[in-house]
Amino acid sequence: MIDTARPTPRAADRAQLRTAAPPPEPLDVAARRRGRAGRRRALTTDLLGIAAWASAAVAVALWLASPGSHTVVGIGGWLTDAGIVAGLVATDLVLVMLVLAARVPLIDRTFGQDNAIAVHRSLGKPVLYLLLAHGALLTLGYGASAGTGPVAETVALFSTPDMPLAYLGLGLFVAVVVSSLVAVRRRLPYEAWHVIHLLSYAAVLVALPHMLSVGSALAHGTWQRAYWIGLYVVALGLIAVYRFALPIVVTLRHRIRVVGVEPIAPGVVSIHLAGRDLDRLGARGGQYGVWRFWTAKTWWHAHPVSFSAVPGHDRARITVRDLGAGSARLGRIRPGAFVSLEGPYGLFTTRARTAPYLALVASGIGVTPVRALLEDTDLRPGEATVLLRGADADHQYLWRETAAIAASTGSTLYAMVGHRAWSRESWMTEEDVRRGVTLRSVFPRLLDSDLYVCGPRAWSDLVVREARLAGVPEHRIHQERFES
Structure with a gap:
C-alpha cells in the first residue's frame, strides 16, 4: 500500500545545497522556457521524420525521372x-x-x-x-x-x-x-x-x-x-x-575501471567505477550507457545500464539486477577490470521537461534512472513528487538514497509496497485498488506535470495507459522500460 516517506534533511545539508548551485528560476519562467524547448524538439522530430520518408520518395522520383x-x-x-x-x-x-x-x-x-x-x-x-x-x-x-x-x-x-x-x-x-x-x-x-x-x-x-x-x-x-x-x-x-x-x-580518454562491487539486495549490485574526467562525459541524470566489462567471462556481452548516480570528476556508479546469465556475471567482477562505454544515451532527463511540475514513478530496478534524475534536477519545494514501488522489502533498491535526495529538495515521496493486484489489471497493489488510489490522487498536479515512468515493461505500460486516460499530453510522458 502507499505510505508517505519524507525524511527531514539536516539544516547543514540544506545550507550546502543552497550554496552549491544558483537559485532556480521562478516556476512560471522555467515553465515557459521548457515549453519553448519542447516545441523546438517537437519541430525537429517532425523534420527528421519527414526527411526519412522524403528520402524514399526521392529515390522513387529519381527512378521515375x-x-x-x-x-x-x-x-x-x-x-x-x-x-x-x-x-x-x-x-x-x-x-x-x-x-x-x-x-x-x-x-x-x-x-x-x-x-x-x-x-x-x-x-x-x-x-x-x-x-x-x-x-x-x-x-x-x-x-x-x-x-x-x-x-x-x-x-x-x-x-x-x-x-x-x-x-x-x-x-x-x-x-x-x-x-x-x-x-x-x-x-x-x-x-x-x-x-x-x-x-x-x-x-x-x-x-x-x-x-x-x-x-x-x-x-x-x-x-x-x-x-x-x-x-x-x-x-x-x-x-x-x-x-x-x-x-x-571515449574509452581510451576516460580509462574506466571497476573499483568495487557492492551488494545492495539479493541479486542486485552497485558497480563503482573510477576514471579520468568522467564529468566530461556529459551524462545527465536518467541516462544510460552501453557497458562492456573486459574480463574472460564478460567481454563478449554489452550491457545497456543506467547511471544510478550522476558521475563525478573521477567516479561513477551503475546498479545492476540479475536478469540472466550475462548480468549475473557482473556481480562477480573483481576490482581492476577494464570497462568500455558507449554513450551516454537517452531522453529520460530533465531536458525533456515542458511542464512546471515533475512526477516520477519507478518500480524495482527502474529506480536507478529516477534516483539519478532527481539528483540532477534543481527543484523548488513541492515541485516534484516521487512514487517508488517494490513487491516487498527485498525490492526496495536505493530507496533510502532516493528518499534523502527527495527530502533535501523538498519533494514529496510515496512508497507502494506489495505485489500487483490480482482482481484487475493494474499497476497498483490489491489494497490500493480497493482504496481507489489513482495517479491523480497520488499526483494532484498530474496534468501540470511531466511524468517519468521506469520499471518492467508490462507494469510501466499500465502506468502510462492510466496517464493517457487521465489526460496527460503525450509529449509530457517519458517512459523508460526495463525488462522484468
Whole structure:
C-alpha cells in the first residue's frame, strides 16, 4: 500500500545545497522556457521524420525521372516496375534503419536512443516483405516478358553476375528479422542473437554490387547512382564513426575501471567505477550507457545500464539486477577490470521537461534512472513528487538514497509496497485498488506535470495507459522500460 516517506534533511545539508548551485528560476519562467524547448524538439522530430520518408520518395522520383522508366509493356513490364519500386523503397528503409541504430547524438537528443531503436525494429518486417516482393515481382516480371516460368527465370537470374550476392543478402535479412521476433529471441542466448543481428551490415554490403550492376536503373553517370552511393556512404559512415570509432575514443580518454562491487539486495549490485574526467562525459541524470566489462567471462556481452548516480570528476556508479546469465556475471567482477562505454544515451532527463511540475514513478530496478534524475534536477519545494514501488522489502533498491535526495529538495515521496493486484489489471497493489488510489490522487498536479515512468515493461505500460486516460499530453510522458 502507499505510505508517505519524507525524511527531514539536516539544516547543514540544506545550507550546502543552497550554496552549491544558483537559485532556480521562478516556476512560471522555467515553465515557459521548457515549453519553448519542447516545441523546438517537437519541430525537429517532425523534420527528421519527414526527411526519412522524403528520402524514399526521392529515390522513387529519381527512378521515375530516369530514361525508360515509363516504358511499360504488358503484365511483365508492370510486374518488373513494381518490383523495382519495392526494392528501392526497401533499400532506402534499410539505410534508415542503419542510421537509427548508429547512435547518432542528434538522433538521441531528438528522439531518444530507445525510441530510435524501437522505430528501427518496427521497420524490420516491412523491409523484409518489400525485399521478398522485390525478388518475387522481378522474377515473375522477367519471366512473363521472356515467356519462361518462375523456376527457369530464377535459375537464369542466379547465373547473372552479382545476383548470388543479392540472394545471399536476402537470406541474411531473413535470418536477422526472424531472430528478432520475440518468440525466437527469448530462446536465443544474447551472444547468438547479437552475432546474427550484426549480419544486417553484411547484408547491406553484399547487396550493393547487385544494386549498382544489374539493370539500367543505376547506370553510370546518372543522378540516381550518385544519390544511392551517397546514401550508402552516409549510413555506413555514421555506423563506423558512432558505433566503433567514438566508443574507442571515449574509452581510451576516460580509462574506466571497476573499483568495487557492492551488494545492495539479493541479486542486485552497485558497480563503482573510477576514471579520468568522467564529468566530461556529459551524462545527465536518467541516462544510460552501453557497458562492456573486459574480463574472460564478460567481454563478449554489452550491457545497456543506467547511471544510478550522476558521475563525478573521477567516479561513477551503475546498479545492476540479475536478469540472466550475462548480468549475473557482473556481480562477480573483481576490482581492476577494464570497462568500455558507449554513450551516454537517452531522453529520460530533465531536458525533456515542458511542464512546471515533475512526477516520477519507478518500480524495482527502474529506480536507478529516477534516483539519478532527481539528483540532477534543481527543484523548488513541492515541485516534484516521487512514487517508488517494490513487491516487498527485498525490492526496495536505493530507496533510502532516493528518499534523502527527495527530502533535501523538498519533494514529496510515496512508497507502494506489495505485489500487483490480482482482481484487475493494474499497476497498483490489491489494497490500493480497493482504496481507489489513482495517479491523480497520488499526483494532484498530474496534468501540470511531466511524468517519468521506469520499471518492467508490462507494469510501466499500465502506468502510462492510466496517464493517457487521465489526460496527460503525450509529449509530457517519458517512459523508460526495463525488462522484468
